[in-house]
Amino acid sequence: VAQGVAAVAVDEQLLAAAKAGDQESFARLIEPYIAPGYRLAASMLGDTGLAEDVVQESTLRAWRAIGHLMTSSRVRPWFLTIVANRARTLRQRRWWSVVMLPLSASDAVRAKQGPDDHADLLQALRGLHADERAAIYLRFYEEMNSHEIGDALGISASAVRSRIHRALRRLRVELTEEDL
Amino acid sequence: LNTTSNLRQALSEEVERLRPRAGLEERVLRGLRANSQPIQRQRVGRPRQQERGEWVRPHPATALIAALLTIVVVVTLVYAARSSHQVQSSPATVPRPGTVVVPVTLPAWTWFFSPKDAALLIDVADPKNPNGVLSERLLITHDGGRNWLSTDEPAIVGGPRVFWIDAKHIVYDAESGIETTTDGGIHWTRTQVEPGFEGAFWSTYFLTTTEGWALQSNNVIYRTSDSGASWEKLATIGSDLAAPSPQLIFTDPMHGFIAGNSQDGAGRFFVTSDGGRTWRLVPLPAPAAGWPAYGTIEVPTFFGKQGFALYTASGGTFYVYFTADAGSTWSSPRPFPYYPGRPTFINTSDGWAVDSTGVEYRTFDGGISWQAVSYSLPGYLLRTIAPVGGDVVWATASKAGSPIDYGVRSTDGGVTWSFIKLPVQ
Numbered sequence: 001v002a003q004g005v006a007a008v009a010v011d012e013q014l015l016a017a018a019k020a021g022d023q024e025s026f027a028r029l030i031e032p033y034i035a036p037g038y039r040l041a042a043s044m045l046g047d048t049g050l051a052e053d054v055v056q057e058s059t060l061r062a063w064r065a066i067g068h069l070m071t072s073s074r075v076r077p078w079f080l081t082i083v084a085n086r087a088r089t090l091r092q093r094r095w096w097s098v099v100m101l102p103l104s105a106s107d108a109v110r111a112k113q114g115p116d117d118h119a120d121l122l123q124a125l126r127g128l129h130a131d132e133r134a135a136i137y138l139r140f141y142e143e144m145n146s147h148e149i150g151d152a153l154g155i156s157a158s159a160v161r162s163r164i165h166r167a168l169r170r171l172r173v174e175l176t177e178e179d180l
Numbered sequence: 181l182n183t184t185s186n187l188r189q190a191l192s193e194e195v196e197r198l199r200p201r202a203g204l205e206e207r208v209l210r211g212l213r214a215n216s217q218p219i220q221r222q223r224v225g226r227p228r229q230q231e232r233g234e235w236v237r238p239h240p241a242t243a244l245i246a247a248l249l250t251i252v253v254v255v256t257l258v259y260a261a262r263s264s265h266q267v268q269s270s271p272a273t274v275p276r277p278g279t280v281v282v283p284v285t286l287p288a289w290t291w292f293f294s295p296k297d298a299a300l301l302i303d304v305a306d307p308k309n310p311n312g313v314l315s316e317r318l319l320i321t322h323d324g325g326r327n328w329l330s331t332d333e334p335a336i337v338g339g340p341r342v343f344w345i346d347a348k349h350i351v352y353d354a355e356s357g358i359e360t361t362t363d364g365g366i367h368w369t370r371t372q373v374e375p376g377f378e379g380a381f382w383s384t385y386f387l388t389t390t391e392g393w394a395l396q397s398n399n400v401i402y403r404t405s406d407s408g409a410s411w412e413k414l415a416t417i418g419s420d421l422a423a424p425s426p427q428l429i430f431t432d433p434m435h436g437f438i439a440g441n442s443q444d445g446a447g448r449f450f451v452t453s454d455g456g457r458t459w460r461l462v463p464l465p466a467p468a469a470g471w472p473a474y475g476t477i478e479v480p481t482f483f484g485k486q487g488f489a490l491y492t493a494s495g496g497t498f499y500v501y502f503t504a505d506a507g508s509t510w511s512s513p514r515p516f517p518y519y520p521g522r523p524t525f526i527n528t529s530d531g532w533a534v535d536s537t538g539v540e541y542r543t544f545d546g547g548i549s550w551q552a553v554s555y556s557l558p559g560y561l562l563r564t565i566a567p568v569g570g571d572v573v574w575a576t577a578s579k580a581g582s583p584i585d586y587g588v589r590s591t592d593g594g595v596t597w598s599f600i601k602l603p604v605q
Binding site: 038042047052059060121125126 | 204208
């Protein structure tokens with residue numbers, strides 16, 4: 001507990017220094033979230049180069065908007081919000097090149113019927129809508145709860161649960177209340 | 181059935197498949213240090229007017245031109261002092277000698293265009309650094325790119341949306357708040373529709389310079405009658421509207437539409453006839469093949485009582501719904517048989533589109549038939565297109581594989597294009 005309190009105090013000091021213009025403090029504050037941000041963008045875009053572009057740009061935008069961040073405890077959802085929004089924007093701008101990477105017709109039929117082995121699960125995962133994939137990734141890889149995910153994706157916690165529930169059904173993953 | 185353990189394993193494999201090159205954090209932070217100027221940190225209080233915005237005019241930076249411009253400035257200031265209080269109060273709107281710069285052709289990360297021949301762009305890119313930003317200022321033109329307003333960027337986080345009311349009034353959806361300007365972009369005022377709400381805005385629509393509506397990501401609708409200074413909570417609509425973000429539009433103070441999608445992909449409209457206090461669901465006919473797993477219904481576009489709305493089905497098929505009674509009833513969706521890309525119409529018949537390979541199309545019959553427009557832009561592909569009217573059209577173009585776009589403009593129906601030059605110092 002004492003270590004946690006000390007870490008929060010350090011982060012608050014870093015945030016105050018970053019707001020005052022110290023870029024190195026901002027770098028220390030944001031660095032732990034660069035990899036999760038990259039993974040979120042990669043999960044939404046399915047492209048490593050674009051994901052790195054998104055996280056690079058999001059870091060710049062976060063630095064420029066650091067004055068709006070009220071507390072260091074919100075760095076992660078705040079930064080992931082920026083990443084998710086940038087990924088969405090890029091996805092819309094690259095509508096044909098990204099969204100139009102569909103499953104083949106036979107894959108689509110198979111995914112609709114439901115995956116029945118590991119390869120099909122992977123395929124079905126890639127066939128999810130990007131926003132669903134983001135929610136699934138944040139819940140089951142980053143182990144965030146529905147409130148944290150809602151913060152990051154700009155939707156309510158109940159909408160997160162609904163989105164995850166629907167995605168799990170499409171993936172034919174047995175779900176429990178805890179999974180939501 | 182799979183288990184969540186199987187799913188976690190699959191996610192781990194996906195993360196491994198999409199693993200970045202070693203040194204991600206180092207590269208990102210190096211890019212931060214190299215490209216970021218701390219111009220906008222901690223906006224405490226309002227910046228001084230002189231810091232907020234300045235008009236700059238692209239022109240060759242020769243001594244002669246600078247001298248002539250200085251004379252123009254002096255004459256303009258004298259005229260302004262004599263003629264109009266409005267101009268008197270906005271000295272930043274006249275060019276200052278120090279702001280004369282050589283215009284250069286540069287790309288930017290984000291472009292917005294308005295049907296009034298205006299454009300707003302964010303983050304002028306550094307052509308020497310694919311991830312870099314050369315200018316962090318926001319640039320706005322209201323005259324087809326001849327003159328530019330360079331101003332501090334409102335607080336942008338994520339993907340902003342820009343709503344053009346007229347040449348003076350612009351609304352800009354920012355991080356959980358709305359930035360509005362009443363002077364063409366020189367000064368911006370930030371308002372928060374619901375204090376404390378940290379979600380996203382889905383849509384903003386202004387019918388006049390004072391009367392507008394906002395839809396938040398918690399499905400709550402607000403109305404303002406004072407240009408966004410204060411907001412009244414009106415209603416909460418159905419909770420199963422899903423991303424992509426629902427959008428709203430009002431055709432008069434009483435009648436409005438919200439276009440959204442249910443969780444299972446069906447397109448739907450919510451309609452109000454009492455200014456937004458109550459909403460009813462208007463079912464849309466499904467495509468002949470049924471609703472796809474995913475789709476996006478767009479907010480309708482009206483030209484008088486006639487209107488249409490586009491529905492994008494997963495897989496890239498586009499359908500169009502028509503109405504002839506101001507949206508009370510909608511036709512069965514008609515697939516675009518030769519659909520070339522996301523179309524933009526300037527009236528019920530004249531529309532433009534660009535496909536994924538950069539081919540430009542135009543229709544004169546409401547999308548029934550499309551003709552390819554032959555254009556020359558060597559080394560570049562058109563990405564998006566935004567008609568102004570007649571044969572004037574804006575577009576973005578980029579080199580193949582590049583994520584950053586150049587602004588281009590045509591005045592001959594998209595046959596010849598000119599790169600937009602930006603006044604970047």
